[in-house]
Amino acid sequence: MKAARYYEELQRNTLKCNLCPHYCVIGDGKQGICRVRKNTGGELFLETYGVVSSVGFDPIEKKPLYHFYPGSEIFSIGSFGCNLRCKFCQNWQISQETPNGGSPRRQNSPESLVATALENKSNIGIAFTYNEPIVWFEFMMDIAAISRKKGLKNVMVTNGFINREPLAELIGLIDAFNVDLKAFTEDFYKHQTFSKLEPVKETLKIIRKSGRHLEITNLVVTGLNDNMKDFTEMVKWISGELGRDTVLHLSRYFPNYKTSAVPTPVGILEEFHALASQSLDFVYLGNLTSTTGQDTKCPQCGAKVINRSRYDTWISGLDKDGKCKKCNHKILEYI
Ligand code: SF4
Missing domain, CATH: 3.20.20.70 (Aldolase class I)
Known part of the structure; x- marks a missing residue:
């Protein structure tokens, strides 16, 4: 459990969470719609801090x-x-x-x-x-x-x-x-x-x-x-x-x-x-x-540049800068 951010107090012990557009109004001892952000004694806490599924x-x-x-x-x-x-x-x-x-x-x-x-x-x-x-x-x-x-x-x-x-x-x-x-x-x-x-x-x-x-x-x-x-x-x-x-x-x-x-x-x-x-x-x-x-094809020349089979990936038609080897069109920023 850890103190949460992005909330405000509306009245004594009633809080409004401003993290997402639900703007949950949360009474003492209650959780927001997400079930993990809880008002405990007038402070909002993230109950799942450190908890991984x-x-x-x-x-x-x-x-x-x-x-x-x-x-x-x-x-x-x-x-x-x-x-x-x-x-x-x-x-x-x-x-x-x-x-x-x-x-x-x-x-x-x-x-x-x-x-x-x-x-x-x-x-x-x-x-x-x-x-x-x-x-x-x-x-x-x-x-x-x-x-x-x-x-x-x-x-x-x-x-x-x-x-x-x-x-x-x-x-x-x-x-x-x-x-x-x-x-x-x-x-x-x-x-x-x-x-x-x-x-x-x-x-x-x-x-x-x-x-x-x-x-x-x-x-x-x-x-x-x-x-x-x-x-x-x-x-x-x-x-x-x-x-x-x-x-x-x-x-x-x-x-x-x-x-x-x-x-x-x-x-x-x-x-x-x-x-x-x-x-x-x-x-x-x-x-x-x-x-x-x-697969990924070059939108400019139509060459196949990345082949995929389920989660196996082969980069076949891109240079080290993410450009199409055939026509030099920039395709990938991160390669
Ligand atoms: S759903 Fe959760 S994150 Fe969104 S406003 Fe409600 S308490 Fe905050």
């Missing part, structure tokens, strides 16, 4: 990040809790549950986690992932500060539902973001995720403007956000507001948590891939077996 070295492609040091490994850390309530959550066991209070868990210090990350010489850094890292902001920031000092890269996989001030702080320490853009209607965000779309769009614009590396993931859920009209609007917005070189991952959904619809038909994903590729240079398909949407 899982750690491991993952291919960077698993985050997914395809244009950030492709083929490398990254030490990945998850904790508990989430500020959203997605009915189709693919990680609900850790996002919608809190650690079992009955069994004390081993506390992990930021220093010990960074030390583990440094043990693997081919590891490029630390990814904050698996559950929503926004809700363990203080723990993430402490780890990221040490990791940065040791020369490691910091990566965050997030739903992007965060307020501007803490986001600005994060941008100071996080090198690459993968943001989930879950759909493109307020109705979907309200009824399927218990949050709002507009703040996520703001987050995407701010990250893009900051120059930090950004990739987007859209989980296509059968019958919920597989509407061609909404998807077209989303892709046009990404291309117009963030640029046609923005990387978009379309991910296949499988029944989970409170959603039992059949897995996304591969045909729909391939159709969406073709449609998105008209407005965006880099569109990938994930969580499925398909020959479509795996």
Whole structure:
């Protein structure tokens, strides 16, 4: 447990959390929507500081990040809790549950986690992932500060539902973001995720403007956000507001948590891939077996520059500066 940041006192012992756009008003002894930030005696605490649900070295492609040091490994850390309530959550066991209070868990210090990350010489850094890292902001920031000092890269996989001030702080320490853009209607965000779309769009614009590396993931859920009209609007917005070189991952959904619809038909994903590729240079398909949407092609000359097979990656057509060997077009900033 550690003192939380970004909150204010409304009246005696009643607090308002300003970390994310829910602005939870939290009475003494109660937690916010994320279940991990608690008012104890008029002070807000992060209950899960130092508590991890899982750690491991993952291919960077698993985050997914395809244009950030492709083929490398990254030490990945998850904790508990989430500020959203997605009915189709693919990680609900850790996002919608809190650690079992009955069994004390081993506390992990930021220093010990960074030390583990440094043990693997081919590891490029630390990814904050698996559950929503926004809700363990203080723990993430402490780890990221040490990791940065040791020369490691910091990566965050997030739903992007965060307020501007803490986001600005994060941008100071996080090198690459993968943001989930879950759909493109307020109705979907309200009824399927218990949050709002507009703040996520703001987050995407701010990250893009900051120059930090950004990739987007859209989980296509059968019958919920597989509407061609909404998807077209989303892709046009990404291309117009963030640029046609923005990387978009379309991910296949499988029944989970409170959603039992059949897995996304591969045909729909391939159709969406073709449609998105008209407005965006880099569109990938994930969580499925398909020959479509795996490799990276040069948007200028069409040459295949990176080959992928699941999480195996071969950089075949790029020089050391991330330029296409055939036409010299700059494709990757981080290689
Ligand atoms: S971070 Fe948690 S407590 Fe704070 S406003 Fe968001 S959901 Fe509420």
